[in-house]
Amino acid sequence: MATDSYAHLAYYERLVLQIKTQILQGILLPGDKLPSVREMAKQEQLNPNTVAKAYKQLDQDGITYVEPGRGTFIAEPLTKVSTTAIAAFRPKFEAIVVEAKSLGISVDLLRQWLSEAEGKI
Amino acid sequence: MATDSYAHLAYYERLVLQIKTQILQGILLPGDKLPSVREMAKQEQLNPNTVAKAYKQLDQDGITYVEPGRGTFIAEPLTKVSTTAIAAFRPKFEAIVVEAKSLGISVDLLRQWLSEAEGKI
DNA sequence: ATTAGTGTACTATGTATAATAGTACACATC
DNA sequence: GATGTGTACTATTATACATAGTACACTAAT
Incomplete structure (x- = not known):
């Protein structure tokens, strides 16, 4: 994981925060493909299930969208705020x-x- | 508990936050005595152990001090910030x-x- | 001295969540 | 068909929260 300044967060929450931050910073752009669950698990030294949990939350938050069989991609920024x-x-x-x-x-x-x-x- | 806007917090954390807020608002002043663990438990519909956990954290944070056998009291505000x-x-x-x-x-x-x-x- | 009221410590139970491991399936692509 | 997707399961381990009950050292008042 990137930093250890977020020890108060669960692993999957840190990953969610990390991806959200990279989107806000313009490192990740709409349409960009995230590494697969298994690939990200290798990169971040996490269990694939933990990564899947993070991806699930990003999807539910409207941050990403899933194309079945292809992968997870960054969605367009929210226009209207809930x-x-x-x-x-x-x-x-x-x-x-x-x-x-x-x-x-x-x-x-x-x-x-x-x-x-x-x-x- | 006062409000249900803090459902994301544990009971003991809500109580800590509630007391800290009342101190900041001047409702609780330095030297004021908090209700006893057992009394607060009745008031807030909590288990005495849960209240004790909140009081313990307040004490560790320097927010309160304990006079053994007498009770828990509001401490003077922190002067130098850690x-x-x-x-x-x-x-x-x-x-x-x-x-x-x-x-x-x-x-x-x-x-x-x-x-x-x-x-x- | 006895009694009552403090905070605190301890064991124990039930519940929920987090993180791990492993397996399996439907889907899309090559 | 083979490979790479996300996803859905089961299972285990560990941790945190909240509860219940008991016990102890201390202070204060009777």
Whole structure:
């Protein structure tokens, strides 16, 4: 796996995050083919079932699409945002902010991180 | 438990977050005594062991302190921020940003949420 | 001294999830 | 037909969560 900064995540979640990041960074483009489940398993030193779980979630999230017998490909970016997805996501974000503040991290520093992240993705 | 917006968290983690939030909001002040493990368990409809786990984490995080035989009390706010804590926290924050962008949520909206959260805590 | 109320530690059980291993199948391509 | 796809199973191991119950050292009040 790429980094060990995400030890708090399960293997399949790290892989999902890694692929989502590469899409946002333009490394992976719509139509690009992902390595097969078995190939990715070799690359990332994971069990094929673990990779399959990651691919399944990417497919369910609309990040990728599957052409049966051919492989998994990067989908076009989402155009309209799901309001229910936003509503479900916001509490997660607010919880992170509370965690940060409890650690003594200022909101201004979070704003700075946000801008820096914006440059990367 | 207060809200069900945090279904993604374990019971003990929700309780930790709830107490941290109340501290940030000034509802709980340094020196205030938390309900006993058994009392809190009744209030929140939890097993005393689950509450004890939450109290243990709060103590380890320096959020509270224990006076043996007397109870658990809110500690003074952290003055100096642990650099290691920041280093460990940042990947979490960046992962959340990636998740948001993948859902189609703009960084500007995250900035807005940040400012709104700043008003609450 | 006794009693009651603290946090804490321990064992145990049931449930759920994560990650592994192995097998099998329908599909598309060559 | 052979190969490479994703997918669906079963099974095992390990870990985490939440529960239940018991016990102990400590403090405070009676």
